[in-house]
Amino acid sequence: MTSPAFSMCVYCGSRPGKDAAFAATAEAVGAWIGSHGGQLVYGGGKSGLMGMVARATREAGGRVVGVIPKALVDRELANELCDELHVVTTMHERKAMMAERSNAFVAIPGGIGTFEELYEIWTWRQLGYHDKPIGILNTQGYYDGMLQFLQQCVGQGFMDEWQMGLVQSGNDHATLLARLVEEAGLSHQKDALRDVI
Numbered sequence: 001m002t003s004p005a006f007s008m009c010v011y012c013g014s015r016p017g018k019d020a021a022f023a024a025t026a027e028a029v030g031a032w033i034g035s036h037g038g039q040l041v042y043g044g045g046k047s048g049l050m051g052m053v054a055r056a057t058r059e060a061g062g063r064v065v066g067v068i069p070k071a072l073v074d075r076e077l078a079n080e081l082c083d084e085l086h087v088v089t090t091m092h093e094r095k096a097m098m099a100e101r102s103n104a105f106v107a108i109p110g111g112i113g114t115f116e117e118l119y120e121i122w123t124w125r126q127l128g129y130h131d132k133p134i135g136i137l138n139t140q141g142y143y144d145g146m147l148q149f150l151q152q153c154v155g156q157g158f159m160d161e162w163q164m165g166l167v168q169s170g171n172d173h174a175t176l177l178a179r180l181v182e183e184a185g186l187s188h189q190k191d192a193l194r195d196v197i
Helices: 018-034 050-058 070-074 089-101 112-128 142-156 173-186
Strands: 009-011 040-043 065-069 084-088 106-107 134-137 169-170
Touching: 009 018, 009 169, 018 106, 018 173, 040 050, 040 169, 050 065, 065 089, 070 084, 084 089, 089 112, 089 173, 106 112, 106 142, 106 173, 112 134, 134 173, 169 173
Parallel strands: 009 040, 009 106, 040 065, 065 084, 106 134, 134 169
Antiparallel strands: none
């Protein structure tokens, strides 16, 4: 088996959300990863947007790596159709393995777990623990309020613009994902990306 062109970590909800656009986004992201020869790295669940992005990646020919804590496996929430399913003891182990296995990170709509993962990987980049690109896919303006609040943090002196610059945001999945892959230093994959760059 040939190695994937890239590994994209996707943070997203274990629920589908109320707007059908969120499900469509998860499926589009998975299809983009798979059709461009990529590998999905995600939280290993089978429900909500998590399950959708994993299924779409596989259906488009991509590999799926899931990392899930044992507590969620015991609750029968693990996606056993992953090409690799890693069962770990703690959430800290889960997030560290997901980060290690990924070239880039993107958050699509989700809840408190998605926010926590996004902020942690962003903090790690700010501190120099990694230099991998991070994106926020702002479907239907889902993250508008959060992005406005973060600009308020800058205005109040608790953040700087350079920190905001460590994360890219956009509402078109193909454009954002292609930028993240290119920034990750994988822009030599021009044949795979030529239709979206």
